[in-house]
Amino acid sequence: MTVRRRRIRPVPQELAPAASLWVLRIMMPLGGHRDLVGSMCFSNDHLARALGLGDWIDDDERGFDAALVRARLRELHREAERNAERKVPAILHANVARLAALVGMSATECRILEFATMLHHERILDDAAETLGNLSAAKIVDVLSTLLELPPDEVRAALAAGGVLARSGLLTVDRAISGSLRSKLDLLSNRFADSVVGLDADPISLLRDTVAPSAPARLTLDDFPHLEQELAILRPYLARTVARDGVHQGVNVFVYGAPGTGKSELARALAAELGCELFEVASEDEDGDPVGGERRLRAYRAAQSFFDRRRALLLFDEVEDVFADDGMFGQRSTAQRRKAWINRTLEQNQVPTLWLSNSIDGIDPAFLRRFDVLVEVQVPPRAQRERILQAACGDLVDPPTLARMAQVETLAPAVVDRVASVVRTIRDQFDERGAARAVAWLANRSLEAQGHAGLDAGAASRLPPDYHPAILNADTEPAALLPGLQHARSGRICLYGPPGTGKSAFGRWLSEQLEMPLMLRSASELMSKYVGESEKAIAHAFRQAEREGALLMIDEVDSFLRDREGARASWEVTRVNEMLTRMEAFGGVFIASTNLMDGIDPAALRRFDLKLRFGYLRPEQALLMLERQCATLGLAPPGACDTERLRGLPQLTPGDFAALARRHRFAPFAGCAQLVAALEQECALKRGRQASIGFLA
Numbered sequence: 001m002t003v004r005r006r007r008i009r010p011v012p013q014e015l016a017p018a019a020s021l022w023v024l025r026i027m028m029p030l031g032g033h034r035d036l037v038g039s040m041c042f043s044n045d046h047l048a049r050a051l052g053l054g055d056w057i058d059d060d061e062r063g064f065d066a067a068l069v070r071a072r073l074r075e076l077h078r079e080a081e082r083n084a085e086r087k088v089p090a091i092l093h094a095n096v097a098r099l100a101a102l103v104g105m106s107a108t109e110c111r112i113l114e115f116a117t118m119l120h121h122e123r124i125l126d127d128a129a130e131t132l133g134n135l136s137a138a139k140i141v142d143v144l145s146t147l148l149e150l151p152p153d154e155v156r157a158a159l160a161a162g163g164v165l166a167r168s169g170l171l172t173v174d175r176a177i178s179g180s181l182r183s184k185l186d187l188l189s190n191r192f193a194d195s196v197v198g199l200d201a202d203p204i205s206l207l208r209d210t211v212a213p214s215a216p217a218r219l220t221l222d223d224f225p226h227l228e229q230e231l232a233i234l235r236p237y238l239a240r241t242v243a244r245d246g247v248h249q250g251v252n253v254f255v256y257g258a259p260g261t262g263k264s265e266l267a268r269a270l271a272a273e274l275g276c277e278l279f280e281v282a283s284e285d286e287d288g289d290p291v292g293g294e295r296r297l298r299a300y301r302a303a304q305s306f307f308d309r310r311r312a313l314l315l316f317d318e319v320e321d322v323f324a325d326d327g328m329f330g331q332r333s334t335a336q337r338r339k340a341w342i343n344r345t346l347e348q349n350q351v352p353t354l355w356l357s358n359s360i361d362g363i364d365p366a367f368l369r370r371f372d373v374l375v376e377v378q379v380p381p382r383a384q385r386e387r388i389l390q391a392a393c394g395d396l397v398d399p400p401t402l403a404r405m406a407q408v409e410t411l412a413p414a415v416v417d418r419v420a421s422v423v424r425t426i427r428d429q430f431d432e433r434g435a436a437r438a439v440a441w442l443a444n445r446s447l448e449a450q451g452h453a454g455l456d457a458g459a460a461s462r463l464p465p466d467y468h469p470a471i472l473n474a475d476t477e478p479a480a481l482l483p484g485l486q487h488a489r490s491g492r493i494c495l496y497g498p499p500g501t502g503k504s505a506f507g508r509w510l511s512e513q514l515e516m517p518l519m520l521r522s523a524s525e526l527m528s529k530y531v532g533e534s535e536k537a538i539a540h541a542f543r544q545a546e547r548e549g550a551l552l553m554i555d556e557v558d559s560f561l562r563d564r565e566g567a568r569a570s571w572e573v574t575r576v577n578e579m580l581t582r583m584e585a586f587g588g589v590f591i592a593s594t595n596l597m598d599g600i601d602p603a604a605l606r607r608f609d610l611k612l613r614f615g616y617l618r619p620e621q622a623l624l625m626l627e628r629q630c631a632t633l634g635l636a637p638p639g640a641c642d643t644e645r646l647r648g649l650p651q652l653t654p655g656d657f658a659a660l661a662r663r664h665r666f667a668p669f670a671g672c673a674q675l676v677a678a679l680e681q682e683c684a685l686k687r688g689r690q691a692s693i694g695f696l697a
Contacts, residue, residue, distance in 0.1 A: 015050070015125070018088045019118050021080050022147050023051065023128040028077040029146055032131035037069050047127045052076065088114045095196045098203045103168045103305040109158045111148050116171050116185040120193035126182050134178040143181060169302035188302055189295065203306065204279075209291075210299040211306070214278040214315055217268035224266060226384055226547065230375045235273065237373065241352045242276045242311050251352040254368065256360045257377035260412030266377060267315050267354045277312040279303060283321075293322040293334030300353075301345070308350035317356040324362040335367060346370040379409050381548035382517045388413050393420035396427070397436040405443060409519075409544075410452040419443050467509060471625055471654055472502045473615045481610075482513055485589060489514070492583060492607060494557070495593040497614030500655020503593040506614075507553040516589065519550040523559035534560075535578040542582040542590075549588065557592035561604040576601055583607050617652045625657050626679075630672050633664050638672045645676050649683045656682045 015023065026032040035043055041064055042048040045057050053072065056064055087093075096110050096117070105113070119125055135143065141159065145152045158165060165171040172186050187193055191209045199206060204213065221231055234253065241251045255263050271278035281300050282291055291299070296316075303314055316322075323335045335342045347370065360368070360376075368374065380388060386406045393416065394402065405411055419442040423435055430438055444454040469478040485491055495503040504520075511518035519541065526537040538560070545552035554560070560579045580603055583590060592608070594600070605611065617625065626638050626646055638646070646652075660669075660678050669675045 015122060016087070016089050016118065018086050018114075019122050019125050021086060022115065022118075023125055024073070024077040024080045025147050026128045026132065027051070027073050030132060030143060032128060033070055033073050035131035035133070037066050037073075039066055040064050043131075044127055047124060047131075050124045050127075088118060089197060091200045092117060092197045094200065095203075095206060099170065099196075099206070102203050103164055103170070105164050105170075106158070108150055108154045109163070109165050111150065112144060112155065112158050113165065113171055115144070115148060116187060117193045117196050119182050119185060120187055121197045129181040132181060135181055135184060136178050137173055137175045137184070140173065140181065140184055164305070167301065168305035169298040172298070188298060189291075207299075207302070207306065209282055211279050211281050211303040211314075214268055214271070214280045217265065217272040219262070219265045219269050221269050221273050223269070223388075224262070224380075226380050227266070227375065227377065230373070234373055234375065235270070238270060238313070238352060239274055242274055242313065249350050250347045250372075252346050252349065252371045253352070253354050253373045253375065254357070254360075254371040255354055255375045255377060256357045258379070258410075258412065259358050260414030261377045261379055262413050263356045263377050264315070264317060265413075266375075267313070267356065270354070271313050274313070275311070277307075277310060278315055279307060279312060280315045280317065283318050297322060297334065297338065297342075304345075304349050304351050312351055314351050314353040315356065316353055319355045319357045320359070320362075323357070323364070323367055324359075336364065339366075342367065343370060378544065378547075379412055381550075382406055382409075385409075385411070389416055392416045393423070393439055396420060396423050397439050398432070401436045401440055404440070404455045408443075408447065408453070408455055410447060410450070411443060411455075415443065415446045419446065467505060469506065469509060471617070471621050472506060473618050473621060474506075475613045475615075476610070478506055478510075478612075482510070485510070486514060490587055490589060492586070492590045492609045493592070494605070494608040494611045495591060495614060496597040496611065497595070498616065498651075498653065499595050500653035500658075501614035501616065502654045503614050504553070504555060505654065507551070507591045507593065510589075510591070511551040511553075514551060514589065517548060517550040519545045519548065519552045521552070521554050523554070523556035526554070527559060532574075534575050538575070538578050538582055542586050545588055545590075546586065551589045551591065552586070553591040553593065555593050556595075558594040558596045558600055561592075561600045576604070580604060580607060616650060617654070619647050622646055622649065622652045625652075625654065626672070626676070629657050629661065629675065633661065633669065633675075635669060635672050635675065638676070642672050642676050645680070649679060651683045651686050652679060 027036065036047060037043075042053070042057065048054065048057060051073070053069060056069055092114055096105075096114050099105065099113070100110050119129060132143065137159075141152055141155050144150065144155045144159075148155075157163060159171075159173050160166065166173075169188050170192075171188075174184050174186055178184075188207070189210045192206070195206045195208070221235070224231065238251075238253075255266065257263055268278060281296055281303060283296065284291055300314070300316055307314070322333065324333055343366075346367070355371070357363070360374075379385070386402070389397075389402050389405055392413075397405070405416070419439055422442060423430070423438045427435060440455055447454050472478050481493075495506060497503060507520070508518055521541050526534060526541060528534045528537065541552060541554070544550070557579075561576055580601075583604070584607060597611075623638070623643060623646060626642070629635075630637055656679060659682070660675060663678070669678070
């Protein structure tokens with residue numbers, strides 16, 4: 001004989017009256033006794049003891065008599081029906097009544113929710129329900145009708161997909177496959193039953209692992225000046241919505257941007273500005289475990305029912321786990337699997353919702369077009385970054401450190417807050433310089449861990465202290481361009497010539513003279529091995545420069561603007577097209593530099609207002625550089641012999657002098673003659689490279 005094994009659970013001391021009645025109805029009218037009572041023993045001793053049948057288990061001298069056991073069960077059932085104790089726990093009844101007032105449940109729906117809650121909460125009731133085996137959705141209607149003494153049509157209507165229980169997410173029926181009664185009646189969350197049975201509180205507290213009030217706002221909308229245009233539309237639109245003034249449903253805003261840029265704080269600041277409540281859809285339960293996309297959508301659906309009569313906004317953060325496709329193994333996102341439902345939700349939701357994501361990539365455009373407003377939250381511009389840094393850690397860092405930090409575009413506000421909090425906690429361990437170093441060190445570690453350049457990467461945007469445009473050998477006097485650019489604040493200039501001739505330094509100098517922040521991008525930063533990513537990076541660079549009023553300089557631009565006639569792949573053409581389109585539309589100052597003018601697409605050359613060639617230093621410029629270098633390095637001025645040797649070097653560049661100045665830090669030059677000898681070596685290397693071009697051994 002095979003006896004079905006059941007999981008062993010503690011036996012409750014006492015069942016609620018209604019639960020006891022339901023257990024006996026499962027046993028007799030619904031036939032659960034056929035599974036419980038075998039020919040020689042019970043299939044579940046704990047359930048048998050809870051029913052008062054323990055004598056047939058504990059009395060070894062008394063033989064097991066299945067007929068007598070069934071007779072005893074019939075007697076217990078008749079007695080329970082005569083007493084008709086249908087009361088559920090008072091707290092459960094009160095909480096379900098509160099939820100009914102919130103979402104508009106009928107008496108039938110309340111009784112079904114009470115039963116489902118007890119089924120998930122009372123283990124003996126669940127054990128009894130398991131004796132019914134696997135049930136289909138149709139059989140569940142019959143079971144509930146019998147247990148709760150409700151007409152089948154009313155039960156069927158209450159469990160319908162369009163009913164209040166399903167729409168609110170409080171209770172749904174899994175119609176996919178057959179299963180146990182408990183598994184088929186799915187409550188809003190794993191903790192819902194325990195909360196509703198054990199916590200006498202307002203409905204919002206009952207939903208704390210599903211949806212909860214957001215934290216208070218720490219910022220105001222004045223802290224987002226870089227979103228002025230977006231807020232000019234978003235603020236009045238949401239104000240009309242929460243006031244129910246002409247806008248009633250289907251209001252959804254998609255907010256995206258890199259982690260730490262302040263998306264959540266923006267949502268909280270908006271709610272505070274509008275004077276409304278903000279509720280967040282939970283992304284983890286009370287144990288800190290993540291909540292899956294399916295469960296979060298159910299929580300969102302419930303929140304729509306809970307708060308549609310309140311002046312409120314909903315916040316759905318980290319929407320990637322719902323909307324973004326998982327490319328691994330071709331799996332589709334939760335939203336793709338529920339596409340029709342998601343589309344209806346975005347068109348009919350009653351509570352305005354802010355959907356937050358770290359990226360817009362991977363989200364189906366069919367979803368994106370259903371959002372009313374799409375807001376990209378980027379790292380604030382430099383002026384705003386300085387204000388954020390001053391507020392967050394101005395008491396910890398000196399002005400030079402603050403300036404270094406403000407130059408780094410990837411240093412998000414959230415990182416600054418966290419770093420400042422750590423150092424402030426142990427502030428008594430440092431002097432002033434030590435605190436600044438600690439802030440810089442922590443910020444560097446965070447940036448590098450995210451794959452960004454550290455704080456010292458901004459050194460590339462700083463000019464050497466002795467820089468002057470007079471040392472540049474250009475076919476147009478560089479300083480002569482300044483008045484026109486100061487007036488127009490617009491221009492597209494291509495700088496070309498051999499490496500080291502001062503092209504990048506000129507861009508830095510020009511940004512300082514124009515009092516515009518410099519946004520320096522290299523080809524390696526903008527190019528990607530993935531199709532389409534380079535185009536996105538190019539577009540992003542131009543948009544950011546436009547927004548910050550920055551001078552955009554792209555080095556090694558020949559990598560992007562190769563002649564399309566020689567393109568071997570379609571993506572090479574689209575990359576050039578993107579660059580040309582962005583250049584044409586850009587209204588600020590754009591500088592491109594290249595060492596290789598040959599091979600650049602003719603259409604790109606036409607789009608530059610000025611092509612400025614940088615050559616090797618003229619003799620008088622080289623002498624001026626040598627004199628300055630000797631003074632800077634503490635060497636004696638050049639003599640006649642040094643000057644004569646210098647005149648014989650036709651390929652000197654400002655970059656050669658800069659390289660030797662760096663060498664002097666660890667291998668000091670004894671005098672000017674040594675410095676000139678090193679310059680001769682630099683030029684000899686250049687001649688050697690030129691002579692080897694095209695040579696075949």
